[in-house]
Amino acid sequence: MKVLVHSDDAEQWRDALAKRLPDAEVFTSSAPAEKRREADYLAVWKPSAELLGEPARLKGIVNLGAGVDALLNNPGLPAGVPIVKLRDAGxxxxxxxxxxxxxxxxxxxxxxxxxxxxxxxxxxxxxxxxxxxxxxxxxxxxxxxxxxxxxxxxxxxxxxxxxxxxxxxxxxxxxxxxxxxxxxxxxxxxxxxxxxxxxxxxxxxxxxxxxxxxxxxxxxxxxxxxxxxxxxxxxxxxxxxxxxxxxxxxxxxxxxxxxxxxxxxxxxxxxxxxxxxTPHMAGPTPLGEALDQVAEALRAFEAGEPIETVDRDAGY
Known part of the structure; x- marks a missing residue:
């Protein structure tokens, strides 16, 4: 499983996620374009439209936050790809x-x-x-x-x-x-x-x-x-x-x-x-519990297990 991570602190997410998923190859959006195109899954927060369109065979997206409006409104969001968002996570x-x-x-x-x-x-x-x-x-x-x-x-x-x-x-x-x-x-x-x-x-x-x-x-x-x-x-x-x-x-x-x-x-x-x-600081994402949710979602995606996904029509 190849996971591309994109966020303001992507290196921290990458390193911590790699420890939870030792069999996965985890890399950030700063990797070469050839590597980005190989990604099976995206773990992202407010990615660009270009980044969303790069993976050739994307299986799933994990939104690194509870709000999915920016992702759902992104013109580069591929159709039909299931999305999981953080739910509470501290x-x-x-x-x-x-x-x-x-x-x-x-x-x-x-x-x-x-x-x-x-x-x-x-x-x-x-x-x-x-x-x-x-x-x-x-x-x-x-x-x-x-x-x-x-x-x-x-x-x-x-x-x-x-x-x-x-x-x-x-x-x-x-x-x-x-x-x-x-x-x-x-x-x-x-x-x-x-x-x-x-x-x-x-x-x-x-x-x-x-x-x-x-x-x-x-x-x-x-x-x-x-x-x-x-x-x-x-x-x-x-x-x-x-x-x-x-x-x-x-x-x-x-x-x-x-x-x-x-x-x-x-x-x-x-x-x-x-x-x-206040500057949108009410609910910063605690890394530990959020990482547990991301890792669990990626394992479920890869195993084909049931998982609660975002309803694109409802918007959450």
Missing amino acids: MAELIGDYVRYGILHFQRDFDRYRRQQARHEWHEHTVIDKSDWPVGVLGLGAIGAKVAAMVAADGFPVHGWSRSPKQLEGITCQHGEAGLDALLGRVKSLVLLLPDTAETRHIIDQAALAKLPEGASLINPGRGSLIDEVDLLDALGPDSEGQGETEGRLRGALLDAFTEEPLPADSPLWSHPRLWI
């Missing part, structure tokens, strides 16, 4: 920590205290009980389900939403358009963990934001395409601190993913005082 706990921080940031009024500090203002806010702070989680896949469970374990009522019906212990699950409307109308913090598909692009737009209760907050460690950024700014209201803290329906947002990345320096998102921006 990312869920890291994303869960990010989400829990974001919820507490608003539930315990750290956003307000930070602005008060800038004004040299000493004023204590009444703490709202966790039981009175419902949280919505859009997307209940491997990562979303784990994050929802972590938030519920902290004592917050959690309402989850997915395209198809699901049942998760301790989570009030909704699905479909009516379920989404019901969820949006009752949550104080909304967490976005949906994949990037035609159905989910700009799912958080002016209409969705208007359904949130006054003063709700938004946390997006998922995909940048889920949010209409112009509508988000409108919902936040004026960016002048002199206008007070309650203008706009949305209280604030913690954003880790954007339509364009890196976020352009001239984006108005940077300067809005009720936005907190």
Whole structure:
């Protein structure tokens, strides 16, 4: 079995993967073109269209991340080749920590205290009980389900939403358009963990934001395409601190993913005082568990064993 690895840290992946698959020949995309054409499998993150088209007899692709939108939208993606993606692989706990921080940031009024500090203002806010702070989680896949469970374990009522019906212990699950409307109308913090598909692009737009209760907050460690950024700014209201803290329906947002990345320096998102921006760092891939999944997928491919593959039509 010949495996071509492509990522920002391809040499590290190559060396670690070769130890897990001693009978395989593992090389990176920096290998000569003749060698690249011999690859049976690709283990890649955001490869070029040219690289995807080079192997002459490609048997399978392993996406080195949970999000497959970049791969599925790549014009060089060969038809009919099965794709496997990482599922959780340790990312869920890291994303869960990010989400829990974001919820507490608003539930315990750290956003307000930070602005008060800038004004040299000493004023204590009444703490709202966790039981009175419902949280919505859009997307209940491997990562979303784990994050929802972590938030519920902290004592917050959690309402989850997915395209198809699901049942998760301790989570009030909704699905479909009516379920989404019901969820949006009752949550104080909304967490976005949906994949990037035609159905989910700009799912958080002016209409969705208007359904949130006054003063709700938004946390997006998922995909940048889920949010209409112009509508988000409108919902936040004026960016002048002199206008007070309650203008706009949305209280604030913690954003880790954007339509364009890196976020352009001239984006108005940077300067809005009720936005907190991080550089797509919520869920870095822990190498150890991810390597186990990649090695297992490649062994299954080679042995012809059943394996869960990406549904190209669904987008995940």
